[in-house]
Amino acid sequence: MEHIVxxxxxIAGVTAARHIRKKxxxxxxxxxxxxxxxxxxxxxxxxxxxxxxxxxxQPYENWFWKKNKIDLHQGFVxxxxxxxxxxxxxxxxxxxxxxxxxxxxxxxxxxxxKGEDLPGVMGLYHKQDLxxxxxxxxxxxxxxxxxxxxxxLIGIELAEMLRSRKIPVTFLVRENSFWNGVLPAQESExxxxxxxEHHIDLRLNTNLKEIIADENGRVKxxxxxxxxxxxxxxxxxxxxxxxxxxxxxxNTNIACNKGVLVNRFLETNIPDIYAIGDCxxxxxxxxxxxxIEAVWYTGRMMGExxxxxxxxxxxxxxxxxxxxxxxxLDIEYQTYGWVFSEKNxxxxxxxxxxxxxxxxxxxxxxxxxxxxxxxxxxxxxxxMRHEIFxxxxxxxxxxxxxxxxxxxxxxxPEFYNVHEAExxxxxxxxxxxxxxxxxxxxxxxxxxx
Amino acid sequence: MKFIKYLGLTLFLIGFGIFNSAIFFGNxxxxxxxxxxxxxxxxxKSEYLKKALSDAIVTDEQLSIFEFSSxxxxxxxxxxxxHNKLISKYDSEKNWDKKNEQFQYTVFGKPHSLSYNLAxxxxxxxxxxxxxxxxxxxxxxxxxxxxxxxxxNVILLGKPGIKNDGIYLExxxxxxxxxxxxxxYLVTFYLLLYFMPDYVVNWTFIFDPxxxxxxxxxxxxxxxxxxxxxxxxxxxxxxxYIKYRHNKYQIVRTTSVLFFQIVFAFLIxxxxxxxxxxxxDFKSAFPLDYDFFFEWNIxxxxxxxxxxxxxxxxxIILTLIIVPVMVYFFGKRWYCSWVCGCGGLAETLGDPYRxxxxxxxxxxxxxxxxxxxxxxxSLLMTVVTLYCYFSGTSSFIGIKSQWIKDAYSFxxxxxxxxxxxxxxxxxxxxxxxxxxxxxxxxxxxxVQRFKSRFRITTNGGQCISCGNCSTYCEQGIDVRAYAQKGxxxxxxxxxxxxxxxAVCPRGVLKLExxxxxxxxxxxEILLGNDVDLIKLLNNQ
Numbered sequence: 009m010e011h012i013v014x015x016x017x018x019i020a021g022v023t024a025a026r027h028i029r030k031k032x033x034x035x036x037x038x039x040x041x042x043x044x045x046x047x048x049x050x051x052x053x054x055x056x057x058x059x060x061x062x063x064x065x066q067p068y069e070n071w072f073w074k075k076n077k078i079d080l081h082q083g084f085v086x087x088x089x090x091x092x093x094x095x096x097x098x099x100x101x102x103x104x105x106x107x108x109x110x111x112x113x114x115x116x117x118x119x120x121x122k123g124e125d126l127p128g129v130m131g132l133y134h135k136q137d138l139x140x141x142x143x144x145x146x147x148x149x150x151x152x153x154x155x156x157x158x159x160x161l162i163g164i165e166l167a168e169m170l171r172s173r174k175i176p177v178t179f180l181v182r183e184n185s186f187w188n189g190v191l192p193a194q195e196s197e198x199x200x201x202x203x204x205e206h207h208i209d210l211r212l213n214t215n216l217k218e219i220i221a222d223e224n225g226r227v228k229x230x231x232x233x234x235x236x237x238x239x240x241x242x243x244x245x246x247x248x249x250x251x252x253x254x255x256x257x258x259n260t261n262i263a264c265n266k267g268v269l270v271n272r273f274l275e276t277n278i279p280d281i282y283a284i285g286d287c288x289x290x291x292x293x294x295x296x297x298x299x300i301e302a303v304w305y306t307g308r309m310m311g312e313x314x315x316x317x318x319x320x321x322x323x324x325x326x327x328x329x330x331x332x333x334x335x336x337l338d339i340e341y342q343t344y345g346w347v348f349s350e351k352n353x354x355x356x357x358x359x360x361x362x363x364x365x366x367x368x369x370x371x372x373x374x375x376x377x378x379x380x381x382x383x384x385x386x387x388x389x390x391x392m393r394h395e396i397f398x399x400x401x402x403x404x405x406x407x408x409x410x411x412x413x414x415x416x417x418x419x420x421p422e423f424y425n426v427h428e429a430e431x432x433x434x435x436x437x438x439x440x441x442x443x444x445x446x447x448x449x450x451x452x453x454x455x456x457x
Numbered sequence: 458m459k460f461i462k463y464l465g466l467t468l469f470l471i472g473f474g475i476f477n478s479a480i481f482f483g484n485x486x487x488x489x490x491x492x493x494x495x496x497x498x499x500x501x502k503s504e505y506l507k508k509a510l511s512d513a514i515v516t517d518e519q520l521s522i523f524e525f526s527s528x529x530x531x532x533x534x535x536x537x538x539x540h541n542k543l544i545s546k547y548d549s550e551k552n553w554d555k556k557n558e559q560f561q562y563t564v565f566g567k568p569h570s571l572s573y574n575l576a577x578x579x580x581x582x583x584x585x586x587x588x589x590x591x592x593x594x595x596x597x598x599x600x601x602x603x604x605x606x607x608x609x610n611v612i613l614l615g616k617p618g619i620k621n622d623g624i625y626l627e628x629x630x631x632x633x634x635x636x637x638x639x640x641x642y643l644v645t646f647y648l649l650l651y652f653m654p655d656y657v658v659n660w661t662f663i664f665d666p667x668x669x670x671x672x673x674x675x676x677x678x679x680x681x682x683x684x685x686x687x688x689x690x691x692x693x694x695x696x697x698y699i700k701y702r703h704n705k706y707q708i709v710r711t712t713s714v715l716f717f718q719i720v721f722a723f724l725i726x727x728x729x730x731x732x733x734x735x736x737x738d739f740k741s742a743f744p745l746d747y748d749f750f751f752e753w754n755i756x757x758x759x760x761x762x763x764x765x766x767x768x769x770x771x772x773i774i775l776t777l778i779i780v781p782v783m784v785y786f787f788g789k790r791w792y793c794s795w796v797c798g799c800g801g802l803a804e805t806l807g808d809p810y811r812x813x814x815x816x817x818x819x820x821x822x823x824x825x826x827x828x829x830x831x832x833x834x835s836l837l838m839t840v841v842t843l844y845c846y847f848s849g850t851s852s853f854i855g856i857k858s859q860w861i862k863d864a865y866s867f868x869x870x871x872x873x874x875x876x877x878x879x880x881x882x883x884x885x886x887x888x889x890x891x892x893x894x895x896x897x898x899x900x901x902x903x904v905q906r907f908k909s910r911f912r913i914t915t916n917g918g919q920c921i922s923c924g925n926c927s928t929y930c931e932q933g934i935d936v937r938a939y940a941q942k943g944x945x946x947x948x949x950x951x952x953x954x955x956x957x958x959a960v961c962p963r964g965v966l967k968l969e970x971x972x973x974x975x976x977x978x979x980x981e982i983l984l985g986n987d988v989d990l991i992k993l994l995n996n997q
């Protein structure tokens with residue numbers, strides 16, 4: 009029986025295993041050093057905040073794996089002998105495979121700051137980071153202040169976590185506005201304001217120079233590059249992005265760049281070895297996407313795709329329309345299609361923006377200046393229906409069409425205030441159009457069902 | 458702010474303490490005249506009983522309710538024993554006349570209820586004399602303290618938004634010692650209320666003026682319970698308003714359950730009673746209202762003229778037409794989360810415990826067995842009762858009407874719905890009864906599962922499997938299992954509370970009443986990867 013070995017039990021590896029099991033009775037082994045069972049990494053923050061217990065982050069009960077004949081092996085792979093098709097583990101045992109899937113995910117970026125490996129410096133990615141956090145920042149007595157370096161999604165999540173235990177947080181962001189490499193200015197500014205309202209000491213245009221240790225070799229303070237200011241703190245969160253977790257492949261002949269290089273079939277340069285998820289790097293970018301996408305759902309999709317290939321139906325990885333979501337403290341964010349920030353947008357991308365007068369709600373709709381084709385939407389504080397936008401993007405609808413049928417796309421809970429009329433009115437006024445908002449129609453919403 | 462909270466907690470605990478120690482207040486002894494008046498009012502004929510009661514409770518001693526209860530129960534028991542012995546004696550002598558004569562001397566009823574009736578008449582002391590002051594020292598202080606504890610959350614919880622911070626870090630909400638203490642208290646409370654009402658007779662004195670004002674009679678233990686129920690729902694409803702103030706669905710829903718509890722379950726029945734009508738809760742549907750078809754109820758309705766007939770017809774229409782039609786359009790949530798009193802208590806008092814419902818597969822299996830068994834049990838009981846009522850016999854296919862009614866009232870009505878259903882909130886979650894026991898929920902569930910426009914829609918590929926939805930589902934549904942597959946959730950147990958949608962950090966879930974067609978949507982491949990679905994399916 010063919011033996012499929014998967015390194016990594018994150019969403020990518022586990023999805024691959026589940027789908028291989030759905031389609032075949034191959035022998036499947038998942039190797040992980042982090043935790044014996046699959047858990048949702050994105051939910052780790054809620055464990056620290058006390059919303060969940062760790063077991064709640066596990067989507068499958070512990071008996072699931074045995075019942076589905078998926079062997080879980082706890083161990084750390086140190087090397088791969090691609091000729092003998094063997095994995096070497098840190099305890100020097102070996103595991104042979106017929107097909108190998110590398111799904112080892114990411115690790116937090118470090119940029120060679122002085123003191124970046126001190127006890128009390130941590131990222132927020134692995135379960136061990138959470139354990140570290142409980143050790144160094146269990147409450148605001150032990151941890152008088154935390155400094156977070158890096159203005160992205162993980163940074164703001166870490167800030168929210170620490171604030172939930174009333175720990176003072178200083179948040180160092182290199183850019184002049186939060187996440188403005190991705191978000192248009194209106195939205196980035198709204199989040200800046202929201203961060204400050206949550207009593208987080210947000211420092212824009214600020215870089216870390218070094219981390220200082222105390223007499224016990226633990227974090228004592230950080231020095232800011234621009235001003236030389238010293239901020240006393242007990243922990244430092246490094247959240248300046250992540251990069252593929254592939255150090256163990258150094259001595260193998262698997263071709264890597266930043267990540268494991270794969271083609272559209274998620275194959276590496278070595279036959280029978282695949283790479284999926286955060287650690288995989290596309291040789292050529294797909295559309296507007298980056299070569300490495302550390303996103304939950306792309307890991308899931310790659311897992312589904314590679315399972316097809318391994319079960320005899322060679323399938324290309326073809327991610328559809330881009331989408332994503334996040335939550336900035338209390339503000340939900342969803343994006344469908346492409347809305348680039350002012351920094352990154354092309355000349356023919358036009359933005360229409362609307363913002364609520366008092367609440368934290370806003371949208372940006374991007375469209376093509378010449379063809380008026382709808383390119384994408386960012387929504388803050390308003391939920392939108394994924395299926396609808398996916399359909400409209402695939403069918404290349406015009407921006408006028410999107411506005412006309414905007415009510416169909418709203419996914420907010422019942423009784424919520426709707427703002428489509430106001431949005432359309434503003435669009436008409438700015439663009440000199442006369443779009444009439446159509447009433448929501450179940451028939452249209454489910455026309456594809 | 459913190460200070461106000463602690464002050465509120467202290468005041469609440471003082472009021473709560475006085476309320477509980479009120480059980481031990483007052484004294485219970487009877488003068489000979491009072492006793493004789495009571496006996497003639499009740500029509501007790503036994504001279505032996507009269508003497509036994511007189512010896513026991515006509516005394517100068519200051520009897521506590523416990524001593525009083527014990528003496529009364531002993532008196533009833535010895536009297537009944539005495540007469541029963543005579544009955545068997547005359548029986549063996551075949552002295553039928555004497556035997557029949559003895560029958561009228563035995564007293565029927567539960568010993569604690571008999572003791573309650575007498576105690577209610579003769580209790581004396583502070584609570585009886587100063588009921589209004591007593592109300593302020595117990596309920597008044599408790600409500601005021603609780604509000605002082607809850608209201609600062611407007612500021613302390615920070616900006617509006619889901620704030621479940623620390624739920625699993627605190628003893629009260631993470632099955633710690635506080636939770637167990639609350640469990641013991643609630644279970645004891647229900648045991649006293651259902652099985653030893655005489656022990657809490659003192660509480661009823663506090664409510665005599667209010668009860669007199671509302672229905673023209675003195676308060677019973679059920680009046681105290683009804684009032685307490687409403688007060689708890691209002692106070693904890695205010696907590697809901699603050700916690701979910703960003704969420705209009707939760708605000709509207711909470712207002713609805715409060716309205717139906719206060720007006721329909723409490724005020725209307727009381728006012729009806731004061732007008733000499735049968736007190737009826739017009740929203741209470743069979744089979745949750747399991748004694749609707751009991752002969753005492755049918756007889757009482759028939760003897761109440763037009764209003765009685767109206768209630769009888771309304772009760773039947775509610776169950777057979779309104780309930781399923783509403784479930785078809787809106788799902789069973791219109792009842793369970795918007796109207797029902799049990800649901801109302803679960804959503805307000807029980808909200809801090811909702812995360813404890815068991816989500817394991819085994820719990821789901823147990824749930825389906827239990828809830829459907831209770832439904833069957835209640836239907837069987839009703840069939841037997843109705844058969845016996847119309848045929849005038851006392852049993853049907855060998856099942857005695859009285860026996861099955863008693864068994865249901867005891868096992869389901871008292872133990873399951875009360876003691877376990879509410880008492881176990883802090884450990885098993887707030888919808889233990891609704892999930893595992895409620896026969897109406899089972900009935901609504903059938904309609905919801907097979908013929909309804911309601912579903913929880915999941916939003917394409919946005920789910921990150923974080924598990925908030927499943928954790929906070931009070932009905933123990935593994936919402937995430939559906940959400941991560943992009944499948945709509947069509948489950949008979951969903952009561953549509955909307956919390957899964959509220960706690961989702963990615964906006965994946967939405968309660969929807971849409972077209973029935975396509976509400977069940979098993980997905981082969983999730984949104985995102987552009988695959989030719991037709992080709993994929995053909996290739997399989």
